[in-house]
Amino acid sequence: EIVKYAKGHGSLNGCPYINPESLAAKGFTETALAKVEKHLPSVFEIGFALNKLTVGTDFIVKELGFDEEEVNAYDFDLLEALGFSKLEIASANDYVCGTMTIEGAPFLKHEHYPVFDCANKCGKKGTRFIRSTAHIKMMAAAQPFISGAISKTINLPNSASVEDMKDAYMQSWKLGIKANALYRDGSKLSQPLNSVSDEDVEAIIEEKEKNDIVKVAEKIIHRYIAKRRRLPDRRSGYTQKAKINGQSVYIRTGEYDNGQIGEIFIDMHREGAAFRSLLNCFAISISLGMQHGVPLEEFADAFVFTRFEPSGIVTGNDKIKMATSVIDYIFRELAVTYLGRNDLSHVEPSEIKSKASPGIVKTLAEPEFESEEIVSERLVELDKNNIDSYETKLSAGKPNPSQQSVMAEEKAELNSKVKQAIEKGYTGDLCPECQSMTMVRNGTCLKCMTCGSTSGCS
Incomplete structure (x- = not known):
């Protein structure tokens, strides 16, 4: 009885409301009833066994007297069309297909229910899970x-x-x-099974x-403001000049009145027009993003550690000493300055001296004079032999075609070594101590796996 309560009888015999006798009174033949009985053990609802796919459209139209257009409608329900109420259909469905739950089953004690609990509620009547x-x-x-x-x-x-x-x-x-x-x-939306019926x-x-x-x-939604927050016409900021592997990079920032960054400008000297234009467009897109509410931290996390040339040692910046690309350097600088992300710098703020010693300042200062004048000058005339000798020395300094070929071969060999090092998992950089190409990333720095030396920040 417990199994029949949960699984159903799989037959119309003895079924309340919908049974062979009631269906025969509606016009069902013995052949049609046999087709229905054949499908009942394998269906989840009684309506799946009583439709045009089981008994046939011709039978419903010719024998039961329904219109063909009505039968072919997507929402046509044969049992409701025959006059059975939803309550009668539900009662018959529980008898034929079962309740699909043990809750309320005869002879089963309530304290035994937890043994049969599933991940979700079972059937229409189930409440346990x-x-x-x-x-x-x-x-x-x-x-x-x-x-x-x-x-x-x-x-x-x-x-x-x-x-x-x-x-x-x-x-x-x-x-x-x-x-x-x-x-x-x-x-x-792609959930394959659903316990809720169309009804x-x-x-x-x-x-x-x-x-x-x-x-x-x-709902938890991170919604950024859609309205642009424009910068004031007169705004403060700073300009930072640095060199990445010898290439000059200028960063200029624009700030709101509260000191929050709102725009950046990037300029590089001695770079191609296309590269400089791309950097300008990139700076504009970042500026528009920040003015529309995108946090600087999101940009920093996305672009730090990007790798392309020029890259290498950074000079002219107190806190950043190594960069894997121009973009990496820019967002390190901005993150350190505006977000306090000292984890992206190579020098701790406490290690940076605010003022240089007077001796160094005096040594590096420009010569103290207002103007200069020529005290005397001497003109030396060279004879032809001296000129020929001087031209010979100049020509000796120019590489001949054979030397150029050797230089090209050396460059190709170096590129090959760099490629092999990268394929082995190294960065492809040359160790400044042992000159081997076994450098790996060590935090924000580089470390040589051969001699153990680092790029100077760890």
Whole structure:
């Protein structure tokens, strides 16, 4: 009896309301009833066995007297068209296909229900399911005996809130679970199985309209402002000059009145027009992003450690001494200055001296004079022999074609070594100490795996 209650009888014999006798009175023949009986054991709802696909369109039109256009409509329901009410259809469905739950089954005690609990509610009448805490505790019991994470989904009902998600993660962490996978029923449009029938769609829509205000409060959305926040016409900022592997780079910033950055300008000397134009366009796009509310931190996390030429040692900047590209250097500088991200700098602020010693300042200062004049000058005339000798020395300094060929071969060999080093997992940079190409990244610096020397910041 318990099995029949949950699984159903799979036959119309003895079924309330919808049975061979009532269907015969509606016009069903013995052949049509046999077709229906054949499909009943394998269907989930009685309506799947009583439709035009099982008994045939011709039978419904010719024998039962329905219009063919009406029968071919997508929402045509044969049982309702025959005059059965929804309550009668539901009662017959429970008898034939079962309730799909053990809740309310005869002879089954309530204290035995937990043995049959599933990840989700069972059937239309089911109310019980395994709580997320039970899933987590099961995983926690097995986790000490498993080296990796457990691949098990923690199922939550459709009514689960954001707080339920937070509690599940917190409890998983407290119990020492290495990873978890939460899934809320109905959260994916591609969910292959759904326990809700088409008949309940209208009720779901009405319920959704009532709960719209509550659902909006549960959504977590990072929404950036869509309106542009323009900078004042007269604004402050700073200009930073530096060199990356000998290439000069200028960064200029524009700030709001509160000191927040709102725009950047990038300029490079001795670079191609295309590259400089790309940098200008890149700076404009970053500036527009910041003025529309995109945090500088998002840009910094996205562009730091990008790698392309020019790259290498940085001179002229107190805090940044190495960069993998111009973009890497720019966002390191901005992150250190405006976000206090000293983890991206190579020199701690405490190590930077605010003032140089007087001796050094005096040594590096420009000569102290207002003007200069020529005291005397001497003109030396060279004879022809001296001129020929001087021209010979100049020509000796120019490489001949054979020397140029050797230089090209050396360059090709160097490029080949760099390529081989990169393929082996190294950066392709030359060690300043042992001249080997076994440099690897060590934090924000480079470290040689051959001699152990670093690029000077670790």
